[in-house]
Amino acid sequence: MELTELKLTARRFGLLQKMGITTLEQLLKTYPFRYESHEQLPFDQWQKGDTVGFAGLIASRPAVIRLGKNRTMTRFTVISWNQELQVTVFNRPWLNAFPFGETIHIRGTYNGEGKVTAMQAQKKPLEEGLVPVYSMTKGMKPADMPAILDKALEHLDQLPDLVPPDLRRRYRLLDKDTSYRWIHRPPDEKRLHLAIRTLKYEEFLCFQCAVQSESALGQRKTPRMFDHALADAFLDQFPYDLTADQRQAIEDVWSDQRRDTTMYRLVQGDVGSGKTVVAMAAIRACELSGAQSAMMAPTEIL
Template structure:
């Protein structure tokens, strides 16, 4: 078992995961036991104690335990299953708008259950809509959770209880197997005082009981910080590699266009701001190189992105190339078309517009002229 490779171990190795359940996990991008370990909780809930019903408060998540005093189907604007949960201190209503016959039968009068949810004010007092629950066996005392309960991203037909069960099995295998392969160099782990990868995974799935719930639900716990660091590092390395490979491509250098851009500036009814001048200068320098430009022009609405784009287009046009400007909506495309016609046609540059509503004959004419 010490040499067990979790990345090569299929989910069907785990108890309760057959082909049908494995297919649902596949929808979440989970195929192996290692994939499951990296399926991280969305948040945590405190189910380490049972709250007496009379202490339940509106808007506060609670775990309750009691007996079904009555169970009936209510008919109103929406059909619902309504159960009255009773303990020694009071009663509370449980309401289900989506339920099966098996669920109705499992919540019969006299059944003991443990449920978790958020009470809200209803017509008959406090109610919990669609609480997560489980039926308790008669005469059997079940312990409460000994750590915070993880809530995972899921898909239809894959309940939280099943998810937690298979994650616990995966953690048991992790306890017996080799540590997960850690791609972060030891030097960086030491430099930034990061937790180890295996330690972080265990912390995230099995939070210590003495950890504050708010701390675990924040990004400040060491497990979350460790995985966030790895994700950011991987993203940064991928970007560096992409830029390095991208820079190996060739592109035409657009060095002409000084007179054309100056004529454009002279025709504008306004002066460019210092920020607009700087943005164009940086783009102009990129366009003058023999490697492709990789740049994002970002600015608030009305900051002058369009006029800077027009200047950049003129650099390409002056070298004998054509320029395409794409817009996400037809309204915006039409606005750009009007602006560029007003700017470029006095310079002898033709501007055409293609959109989804362009008529066939006009589209053919535009495409022919390209």
């Protein structure tokens, strides 16, 4: 399904184009990169640095301070939890947005001593529970992606169900529609984890099917022949002994490298389990065979 069918504004459609999102499937697979827990805790439980949410009555007329080109700071007082709170909002110089005597809903950072720096200041009630946070491109507002996803979730019937029913029953997976709804609009943490588990299974199933399909084509390559003793000597340089599982994984990879069929292997393990050691052993074997190799890694994580 093309995104034009979602009837988005020209601005939002253009933003998705900038992000390389052109289909409904790509949009629905643009998952939140984190979730914020929005609970309105009583004032006496606030700690300095906490993200807090509350409703209050605007008790002073806003004062706008110009900080420089296109930068402003607006301050006003709110009565909430029987406390007088001083709220600061940046780059919102519209005085009519903060009318004296009206109720306003605030979410922001508590700075201590009754001072709050607002991230959200609005007339409608705040969203509570687990709130998804999406990556944004330049020009995108925080409210854009949730609004776009709301429209996309109305068209889940356009997406194919890739996991067969028997596998869903066997591994206690959610149906397609529920998994997408819960990952974008999680009712609670338990159901969010069920959605993540289901979508991860679908991703690995598709990967495995693709690998088996490629293998069935019988693509051939030049076997990588190398001196096993020299490859072992490389591993002996490490200041620790490899575990039996690490050794087995390396031997499996080396065995595949010596074959004349293309190797498709996914090494899966927890953080610190030794996946990088396995990759380095494969690179060393490749070097010893006279070929080149490359390692790609997400540098922000590693």
